[in-house]
Amino acid sequence: MQTIDSLDALEALYDAPVPASLTKVTKRMTPHYRQWIDASRFVVISTVGPEGTDASPRGEDGPVVKIVDEKTVWLPDWRGNNRIDTLRNIVRDGRVSLMFMVPGCDNVVRINGTAALTADEDIRRVFAKKDKLPKTVIVVTIGEMYFQCAKALMRSQLWSADAPRPEVPSAGQFIKEMKQDFDAVAYDEGYPEYAAGRMW
Known part of the structure; x- marks a missing residue:
């Protein structure tokens, strides 16, 4: 390059x-x-x-x-x-x-x-x-x-309601990717505002 x-x-x-x-x-x-x-x-x-x-x-x-x-x-x-x-x-x-x-x-x-x-x-x-x-x-x-x-x-289209909403990892999943024994589900349930699927 x-x-x-x-x-x-x-x-x-x-x-x-x-x-x-x-x-x-x-x-x-x-x-x-x-x-x-x-x-x-x-x-x-x-x-x-x-x-x-x-x-x-x-x-x-x-x-x-x-x-x-x-x-x-x-x-x-x-x-x-x-x-x-x-x-x-x-x-x-x-x-x-x-x-x-x-x-x-x-x-x-x-x-x-x-x-x-x-x-x-x-x-x-x-x-x-x-x-x-x-x-x-x-x-x-x-x-x-x-x-x-x-x-x-x-x-x-950041503010567009018609923009596609892709599936993305939750906060817990990000941490689990770094630490395999981490309980991502429990973390996301404890902090539901961090769970990507619940933000929309």
Whole structure:
């Protein structure tokens, strides 16, 4: 396989950027971008660290982040499997990207910037759910934000009710593939929301 190993070689294969792809970029939260972010209940956060890259999905039953000001958003980190790959990366390398999606909408909004972690109780209490608080909050400083072309989601039919629903492994089956004596059925019954067949 011949690889592309220079920017000149790469750029020779493509035309100049479409002007609108550059015009859409903003360095701060504008009213329209605020409206989109407030409507988003799902985000993928991407980080980088000494071991490599990481991308993690985060979801809420309301806005997935809190907009603090035109340069700052807060993302709560709720109790999960305690791998904390994203958090480890942020502590060691603050570069971060967020990709926000809104159900039924084919555009995607992206934020690139820097992040820090806080366990400040006053900030954690902003996200209180009954008596529960997130363990930490990811504080993201916006470097740039822009919307992504809708073509990828349109091609994938991500939100289409008519799109085919393939049979896929459950969470338990993924684990059993790595550990043969694992009881996948019991695991999936204990966490029915993880069983692929019950997600649709």
